[in-house]
Amino acid sequence: MSAAVPTDPARTSAHKEPAHAAIRRETLRIAGEHVACERSFDVRYPYTGEVVATAARASVADVRRAIATARAFRSPLTRHDRYRILMRAGELINVRRDEIARGITLESGLCLKDTRYEVGRASDVLLFAANQALVDDGQVFSCDLTAHGRNRKVITLREPLLGVIVAITPFNHPLNQVIHKIAPAIATNNRVVLKPSEKTPLTALLLADILYEAGLPPPMLSVVTGDPLEIGDELLTHPDVDLVTFTGGVAVGKAIAARAIYKRQVLELGGNDPLIVLDDADLDEAATLAASGSYKNSGQRCTAIKRMLVHEDVADEFVARLVAKTRAVKYGDPLAADTDMGTVIDEAAAIEFEARVSDAVAHGARVLIGHVRRGALYAPTVVDRVTTDMKLVHEETFGPVSPVLRFRKLDEAIALANGTEYGLSSAVCTNRLDAITRLARELHVGTLNVREVPGYRLESTPFGGIKDSGLGYKEGVQEAMKSFTNVKTLSLPF
Numbered sequence: 068m069s070a071a072v073p074t075d076p077a078r079t080s081a082h083k084e085p086a087h088a089a090i091r092r093e094t095l096r097i098a099g100e101h102v103a104c105e106r107s108f109d110v111r112y113p114y115t116g117e118v119v120a121t122a123a124r125a126s127v128a129d130v131r132r133a134i135a136t137a138r139a140f141r142s143p144l145t146r147h148d149r150y151r152i153l154m155r156a157g158e159l160i161n162v163r164r165d166e167i168a169r170g171i172t173l174e175s176g177l178c179l180k181d182t183r184y185e186v187g188r189a190s191d192v193l194l195f196a197a198n199q200a201l202v203d204d205g206q207v208f209s210c211d212l213t214a215h216g217r218n219r220k221v222i223t224l225r226e227p228l229l230g231v232i233v234a235i236t237p238f239n240h241p242l243n244q245v246i247h248k249i250a251p252a253i254a255t256n257n258r259v260v261l262k263p264s265e266k267t268p269l270t271a272l273l274l275a276d277i278l279y280e281a282g283l284p285p286p287m288l289s290v291v292t293g294d295p296l297e298i299g300d301e302l303l304t305h306p307d308v309d310l311v312t313f314t315g316g317v318a319v320g321k322a323i324a325a326r327a328i329y330k331r332q333v334l335e336l337g338g339n340d341p342l343i344v345l346d347d348a349d350l351d352e353a354a355t356l357a358a359s360g361s362y363k364n365s366g367q368r369c370t371a372i373k374r375m376l377v378h379e380d381v382a383d384e385f386v387a388r389l390v391a392k393t394r395a396v397k398y399g400d401p402l403a404a405d406t407d408m409g410t411v412i413d414e415a416a417a418i419e420f421e422a423r424v425s426d427a428v429a430h431g432a433r434v435l436i437g438h439v440r441r442g443a444l445y446a447p448t449v450v451d452r453v454t455t456d457m458k459l460v461h462e463e464t465f466g467p468v469s470p471v472l473r474f475r476k477l478d479e480a481i482a483l484a485n486g487t488e489y490g491l492s493s494a495v496c497t498n499r500l501d502a503i504t505r506l507a508r509e510l511h512v513g514t515l516n517v518r519e520v521p522g523y524r525l526e527s528t529p530f531g532g533i534k535d536s537g538l539g540y541k542e543g544v545q546e547a548m549k550s551f552t553n554v555k556t557l558s559l560p561f
Contacts, residue, residue: 090118090119090120090121091119091120091121091269092107092120092121093120093121093122093123093268093269093272093292094123095123095125095129095133095289095290095291095292096272096275096276096288096289096290097129097132097133097136097289097290097291098133098136098137098140098285098286098289099279099285099286099288100285102123102129103123104123104124104125104126104129106123106124106126107121107122107123107124108121108122108124108265108293108294109121110122110174110266110267110268110269111413112173112174112176113175113176113401113409113410113411113412113413113414113442113443114176114400114401114402114409114410114442114443114444116442119173119174119269120174120269122265122268122269122272122292122293123292123293124292124293124294124297125291125292125293125297125298126293126297126298127297127298127301129291129293129298130260130291130298130301130302130305131301131305133260133289133291134231134233134260134305134307134308135307136286136289137231137258137259137260137286137287137289137307138230138231138258138307139286140258140284140286140287142227142256142257142258142284142287143284144256144284146200146201147201148282149197149200149253149254149256150197150198150200150201151197151282152253152278152281152282152283153193153194153196153197153200153250153253153254153281154193154194154197155281155282156193156277156278156281156283157190157193157194157197159277159280159281160186160189160190160193160277161190163277164183164186164187165183167182167186167242167270167273168182168183168185168186169182169402170269170270170273171185171186171241171242171267171270172401172402172409173269174241174266174267174268174269174270175238175239175241175266175267175409175412176365176401176409176410176411176412176443177364177365177367177401177409177410178365178398178401178403178406178407178408178409179401179402179403179404179406180406180407181363181364181365181408181409185240185241185242185243186242188243188526189242189243189246191525191526192243192246192247192250192526192544193246193250195250195525195526195527195544195545196250196251196253196254196544196548197254199251199254199527199544199545199548200253200254200255204225204548204552205222205223205224205225206222206223207220207221207222207223208220208221208222208223210558218560218561219558219559219560219561220558220559220561221556221557221558221559222556222557222558222559223554223555223556223557224554224555224556224557225255225548225549225552225553225554225555226552226553226554226555227255227256227257227258227551227552227553228257228309228310228331228551228552228553229309229553230307230308230309230310231258231259231260231305231307231308231309232248232252232257232258232259232260232308232309232310232311232312232551233259233260233261233262233302233303233305233308233310233311233312234248234249234252234259234260234261234262234312234313235261235262235295235299235302235311235312235313235314235315235323236248236261236262236263236264236271236313236314236315237264237314237315237316238264238266238267238367238412239364239367239368239369239412239465240364240368241263241264241267241269241270241271242270242271242274244314245261245263245270245271245274246274247314247526247542247543247544247547248261248312248314248547249261249274249278249288250544251544251547251548251551252287252547252551253278253283253287253288254544254548255548255551255552257287257551258286258287258288259287259288259289260289260290260291260302260308261275261288261289261290261291262290262291262292262293262295262298262299262302263290263292265292265293265294265295266412266413267412268290268292271290271292272290272292275288275289275290300326303323303326303327303330304326304327304328308327308330309330309331310330310331310332310333310550310551311323311327311330311331311332311333312332312333312334312542312547312550313332313333313334313335314335314336314369314542315336316336316337317336317337317463317488317489317535317536320334320336320537324538331550332538332540333538333540333542333547333550334537334538334540335369335530335531335532335536335537335542336369336491336532336535336536336537337369337463337465337489337491337535337536338369338370338371338373338463338489338491338492338521338532338536339373339374339460339462339463339487339488339489339491340369340370340371340372340373340374340489340491340492340493340494340512340521340522341372341373341374341375341376341483341484341493341494341521342356342357342360342372342374342375342376342493342494342495342496342520342521343376343480343484343493343494343495343496343497343506344357344375344376344377344378344381344385344495344496344497345378345477345480345495345496345497345499345502346378346380346381347497347498347499348378348381348385348496348497348498349496349518350381350384350385350388351388352496352518353385353388353496354385354388354389354391354392355392356372356494356496356518356519356520357372357375357385357389357392357469358389358392358393358396358447358469359520360372360494360520360521360522361447361467361468361469362393362396362398362407362408362447362467363408365408365409365410365411365466365467366411366464366465366466366467366468367411367412367465367466368522369491369522369536370491370492370514370520370521370522371465371521371522372469372494372520372521373460373463373464373470374453374460374470374472374483374484375389375469375470375471375472376472376473376474376480376483376484377471377472377473377474378473378474378475378480379473379474379475382471382473385471386435386449386451386471389449389469389471390435390436390449393436393437393447393448393449393469394436396408396447398444398446398447398467399444408447408467409444410442410443410444410445411443411444411445411466411467412443413443414442414443416443416465416466417440417442417443417444417445417466418440419466420440420445420448420464420466420467420468421438421440421445423458423459423464423468424438424448424450424459424468425438426457426458426459427450427453427457427458427459427470428450430454430456430457431452431454432450432451432452432453432454432457432459432470433450433451433452434448434449434450435449435450435451436448436449437449437467437468438450445466445467446467447467447469448467448468448469449469449471450468450469450470450471451471452471452473453470453471453472454472455472455483455486457470460472460487461487463489477502477505481505481506481509481510484506484510484512485509485510485511488534488535489532489534489535489536490511490512490513490532490533490534490535490536491512491513491514491521491531491532491536491537492512492513492514492515492516492521492522492532493506493510493512493514493515493516493521494515494516494517494518494519494520494521494523495515495516495517495518496518497517497518503517511533511534512532512533513530513531513532513533513536513537513539513541514530514532524543525543526543526544527543527544527545528543528545529541529542529543529545529546530542530543530546531543531546
């Protein structure tokens with residue numbers, strides 16, 4: 068069985084008529100200046116393989132210039148200035164929402180439904196960061212609390228870092244992952260050098276231009292694009308870099324941790340997030356969450372549902388409902404308004420997902436729907452009778468696959484959920500308070516969502532994981548602002 072068959076990219080209007088009006092030729096953004104480079108690289112539309120833009124390939128010298136410019140600048144912005152800039156940027160993004168969404172689709176292959184949603188979320192980040200910039204972040208401690216105390220007060224202040232923040236972002240959310248790092252940095256008066264994914268650099272460059280237009284002093288943000296193997300080491304080891312914030316894969320995150328010695332690090336890495344369906348669950352609700360959590364953003368989210376742990380008494384009915392909902396997902400042309408799911412980031416990724424599912428089938432799993440690939444398109448796929456030793460679930464599968472594992476008792480479900488190297492997020496479908504309480508206490512994760520997808524959150528709430536999913540430092544606007552500041556204490560004689 069297969070999901071709705073996608074349109075052949077070779078027969079679409081997007082292929083007959085170029086998806087772009089003209090190939091964009093992007094430059095670096097160093098302190099607001101458009102810096103051309105002799106070298107460039109192509110950015111391709113994953114659905115057709117067309118070149119939609121060329122981006123500048125930064126050198127180590129370009130990175131050093133960006134860091135030096137940022138390090139020399141001291142922001143004069145007041146809290147109100149930062150509030151105004153962030154709010155204005157949000158207004159500009161809303162005005163250009165359709166243009167930005169289309170741009171994200173062209174460089175990522177994500178469907179317009181997903182990219183329009185991403186633009187809306189980015190506006191939320193700016194709103195929360197703007198308002199948080201107005202919050203007085205100090206504390207007051209009275210010192211006469213013990214017999215050894217004095218009649219004094221200690222006041223804490225939060226100040227921007229002395230050095231530069233380096234932000235490194237992934238391909239799967241070309242706008243929202245970037246803005247989750249840039250907006251808190253602006254709110255705390257920091258300077259940032261941003262390195263977006265070389266697969267999706269265009270939206271980050273556009274965001275920088277929007278922020279400059281909103282009034283951000285150009286030295287507070289530079290964007291360098293290029294080969295991480297060439298410029299990555301300079302970004303991680305430069306002495307003027309105080310903090311590295313990275314979202315991406317575990318292997319790269321650990322490599323960053325090993326290189327960025329004696330620098331603050333905020334690492335938001337991968338996940339292998341379970342949806343646990345207990346025997347009292349509303350199965351239609353559970354299947355709806357399962358489909359949304361697996362296929363939204365083409366399954367390319369660290370908090371996507373990567374494993375479905377289902378009680379054996381309801382597993383057959385749950386799987387039948389999930390297959391029906393999967394069949395209803397229209398996948399194909401990302402620029403079509405009615406497409407529910409576009410491509411994954413490139414054909415190589417789709418080939419990897421196809422291979423993992425084939426390997427699971429070879430070891431006893433059953434494909435119930437999907438498992439169809441055409442280029443970078445990989446169909447929404449349900450795989451039943453999966454076991455923990457299969458690569459499909461033993462490792463993070465970063466695509467639109469719904470693997471179903473069955474369990475008998477809650478103890479077994481907890482062991483399955485905890486039985487990976489990851490510890491990012493999780494979800495459970497049940498109305499039993501005793502089960503929710505146990506899961507909240509015993510799951511080794513950063514988040515548990517009850518009757519929701521694992522990835523549900525507000526842009527201001529703490530977000531992050533443990534184990535191979537991160538070092539425990541959180542993202543989200545408020546937590547990022549804490550990480551991006553130094554605390555100074557002031558003692559006063561009253």
